[in-house]
Amino acid sequence: MELRLVLAVLFVGIVIGSISTWLYAEAAMLAPIKDENFRLKEELNSTSAKLAEVTSMLESLKEERDALTKQLSEAKLAIQQKNEQLSQLTEMVSKLKTQLAELQSNTTTRQGSLEQETMIVLLPDEDYYRWVRNMIAVANESIHVAVFSIKYDPKESVGNDPVNYLLAKLVDAKRRGLDVKVIVDDYTYEKYRDTINYLKREGVQVRLDPSRSTTMHVKLVIVDGKWLFVGSHNWTESALKYNREYSVLIGSETYASKAEDYFENLWRHGRTS
Incomplete structure (x- = not known):
């Protein structure tokens, strides 16, 4: 009876020792994983911070883009208006040149007529x-x-x-x-x-x-x-x-x-x- 009890205790000790050894081995194996996980979390946090920074920069760039787009649109409109004004002025100059030529012609004709009359x-x-x-x-x-x-x-x-x-x-x-x-x-x-x-x-x-x-x-x-x-x-x-x-x-x-x-x-x- 005592022998069985001793054997049982020894067996339990062996089992516990084996489990402890296994747990230590598992713990040793999990330590690098925990370290890697921590590192990954650090990288994730860093990446998230960078992403937030980049997102902020992107929003700022979008605002600048929108402002530049608006300025470009206004500039295009101004250019269009200037082109229209230039076209009108060109047409006016053309008409004035025609009128001037007619006046010069009429003046020359009239002057010749007056000289004769x-x-x-x-x-x-x-x-x-x-x-x-x-x-x-x-x-x-x-x-x-x-x-x-x-x-x-x-x-x-x-x-x-x-x-x-x-x-x-x-x-x-x-x-x-x-x-x-x-x-x-x-x-x-x-x-x-x-x-x-x-x-x-x-x-x-x-x-x-x-x-x-x-x-x-x-x-x-x-x-x-x-x-x-x-x-x-x-x-x-x-x-x-x-x-x-x-x-x-x-x-x-x-x-x-x-x-x-x-x-x-x-x-x-x-x-x-």
Whole structure:
């Protein structure tokens, strides 16, 4: 009985020893695995941290990409708008060049036409009186006179006073049925009222310039809407016979028409004396 018990104890001891040896062996075998597992966990944690960092960088890059994409889109839109503006400007430049070419062509043509249509006669001193006297005498339609100072002298004869002669020719033209109009400055009304009285008495229309406060210093004669006298000559004996004066006769319907517009504006707003 004791022997069995001893054998049993020995057997249990052997079994326990074997198990312990096995457990130690297993533990020894598991130690590297635990170490590896720990290392792997460390690497996993490190990798996770790096992944989080990379993910953050990726998000940042995405935001930068989105911002750059937006800027690129805006830049493309701006470029498109600039291209449209450039296209419009190019079209405008093309049209302006065409218009400029047409204007240059028309100007050249018109200039050539004006050179052919326009006659200019320089009228120094007494030449003015001779020309204006003859043109009034042969007028067929109209005589429009706008002169600052016109001095009629009732004491002088028509043959002795050039102004009296011109005024007599205006009266003759009126009697021939021509449209005769005379505009003078207030200076004539105040200094030489006999001029206005004479013309009115003979049926010639006379008006003062539009404004008492503004001097009408014009010396303008338009005959038949074709002939234009302009210059420094007043209709006074001293201006027509003695002074140094200079005027020009222009034979041109184009320029005479522009002068007529000016005259008609004065006449329309003129004052009755």
